[in-house]
Amino acid sequence: MKTSPYKPMKGRIIEAEMLTDKEKFFRIELEGKINLAHDPGQFVMVSIFGYGEAPISVCSSPTDKGYFDLTVRNVGVFTDKLHKLNKGDMVGIRGPFGKGFPVDNMFGYDLVVVGGGIGIVPLRSLIRYIMHNRNDFGNVQILLGCKTPKEMLFKEEAKEWMKRAEIKFNCTVDKADPEWKGNVGLITTLIPGVDINPSKTYAVVVGPPIMYKFVIVKLLEKNIPDHQIVVSLERRMRCGLGKCGHCQIEGVYVCQSGPVFNYNQLRDFKGECHEKAI
């Protein structure tokens, strides 16, 4: 008999912690401690029975074994309920779904990782993967942008990242507070400063729709080839299986063909895609 792709697996929350006022971190163990076996950049459908399901990016690396991590921003009915759950509570998990970051193609390349706001969440899966396979990649530069310093996610972890060889970390805020010593301004202001060999570089961008438009233009100005600019898109999702229709951009189901796309693919979309740079 066929198994249903709509039926979730059992997942137990083994750690839960508020990271900021709005974002909560969860570490989840699947029944039997089986590995989720995801690629960095893939997502799962998280279920709370009685409240429904939502797509959430996996923010740990597949090299983190026996558990996986999620970080969730409270924006509505479902995410609010999720925030009320704690260590020991159960959730339903389906997935992993979609196509993640093309880590195999990035082998040996330098990386520029650009995250805006909550965009750092899916990027954490990639960054941790790089950390665990550091010799497979060239120089790594991470650019982060957030509205204010107190909204910055994974602050402590970022300090660890910076200690690793060849990792440059740059962060900017739209609005500083008295303690802030870093850059102030939009994330695009950081890009002219990055020193890269464009043909040997992959740029990975995740953030709000408005950010893509400006960041991609700056990356193109740096001569990074279209297919080496990688983005992850957010769309409404209900099934994750390429059936329910919600996540569609023109002929493409984001849940199956994405959420990660390269700019080559993005460029061909005619409309319905605010991330378009040109």
Next chain:
Amino acid sequence: MKYGSIKKDDLNTWITHLKKKAKLYAPKKKENQFVFRPVKDINDISLKYIPTILPPKKYYFPQKEKLFKFGVNPFKTSKAISEFEEFILFGVHTCDIAGIQCMDVVFRESPEDPNYLNRKDKMIIIGIECLEYCDKYANCTSMGTHVPRGGYDLMMVDLGDNFILHVNSEKGEKLVSGLGYIKEADEKEMSQLERVREAKKKVFKEEFISSLQKVHEAFGNNFASGVWKDVGRRCVACGNCTAVCPTCYCFDVMDDMELSLASGTRYRVWNSCQMDDFAKVAGGEDFRKGRDSRQRHRYYRKFKYPVDKFNRYFCVGCGRCTRTCMADINLVETVNSILSAKDIE
């Protein structure tokens, strides 16, 4: 048996036989319209009908379909795959059969959808070929769905005194074999069938001003056409057009809790790309904000995207969307406007 023949006088005997074999659904008159219903009295069946209000979709892709039951505390899910009994859809038009073929393509594509496929496995389709136009709203000729193109178990064609039955599957064979009143069609009947099909060519005329190939091309060039603005301005976003369409399959997923709050059921329910929150995300972004872009999306999901992906048009020309539209948006007119629009891209 490849082609069977049954006298009209024996039709009721056969239908009574079918009714004993499996649950039987057939078209029935309801005021001035028609609906598919479980057959109680076989005299209620209408074999001459214009497309039913809803396509038989409700039997293989129900409006509200259980995915599984769940328990909250203790946390558990029930068996997620339901088993179904055999059922017969009787008297299905060729356009609606083409609609089922479209659904097949979607739900068989990996990852397969067992909810649909399990029902489909149990479904037996007995079609009936239209020899006259249902009404002025259809565009089945342009879509090539006015003639049978597979996807059924048996196909009935009216030859005057009798029906010829094309046996197209093992399931179909089982419903006609061993019955004294269904004989193998003879040569005379076979040539009669050919004559009927010839005569039909004079009745059924292409509704679009150009060939389907050109339709696909024109959609490729007119994403930014003013036609979408016009259609969008008139549309009231009621979603009727998608609910009645035999090839629309979008859905939402929702949970119903029992009163105890300890358990409940997860369902999928029909949803429509014409609803204004269909593509909205948490950041407040709406990727298909205007009714123009939502209408365009509906048309592109019929005449462009599935053609690129599955080599198949997802309009079967039943005319239901036009018949039901509160704003008199007419599919043939819209497609013809796109065909005569100047190429933009």
